[in-house]
Amino acid sequence: MIEPFDDTYFMKKALQEAEMAFEKGEIPVGAVVVIDNRVIARGHNLTETLTDVTAHAEMQAITAASNFLGGKYLKNCTLYVTLEPCQMCAGALYWSQISNIVYGARDLERGCINLNTKLHPKTVIKGGVMEVEASELLKRFFIERRNLN
């Protein structure tokens, strides 16, 4: 049986969000929240547009998912995000008690893994899904931005 709803399927949705950030001149990171194979929330980085450091893709997706569910806990949900979450976003995910975090590219300097941000004991984190695509989008953004300056 073909399973259309795998990690790659949902990470592509997150990458579409990242592309939207790219088009707005934002560092291209995108996220979706999924429950029962259904996307219930989307977000992309809007820190420049909103002049707000808290406007990361994950933060918006968490808020939107809670809004959809009518509750603040994201139990049985999976967050797909194109870049490993930072301390802020991992801290928010801790509070949300989300079941799964799936990320694309690693962020060795500012990501939650090397900075040892505490996740909720119920949360499972996994990386490397469409890592090449996520990294290349970020690289393309920084090369284009360098050429503009």
Place this chain on the structure above:
Amino acid sequence: MIEPFDDTYFMKKALQEAEMAFEKGEIPVGAVVVIDNRVIARGHNLTETLTDVTAHAEMQAITAASNFLGGKYLKNCTLYVTLEPCQMCAGALYWSQISNIVYGARDLERGCINLNTKLHPKTVIKGGVMEVEASELLKRFFIERRNLN
């Protein structure tokens, strides 16, 4: 010369915000952002009201301060918050490059100090300002909530 604008003066403003959270049935934490002895942003915990784990006092104060300043960096600003920031809020403060964080009560279990959340190298953090008042408000909240259940 009397200096009316000391840490206690501004922490009282943060405590007023915490009282507002208390009245709404929220865990009573409040925050203000100050620049040049002027309060430019306020926030209090609204996680229950908004059913959103990201709605901590500090997050709202950061967003409001950036909005007031028209820029996302909070250089030369001080955040006063009645409780030691959690990983999420400390992570947001990292991104904001805020100059000073002044908190009231410690949070040994979920606070950024024991969890080793990375702050920006330009940020100075200091605690214990009106610690007793901030702690007692929190204690009173949890006692009242226990009695209601």
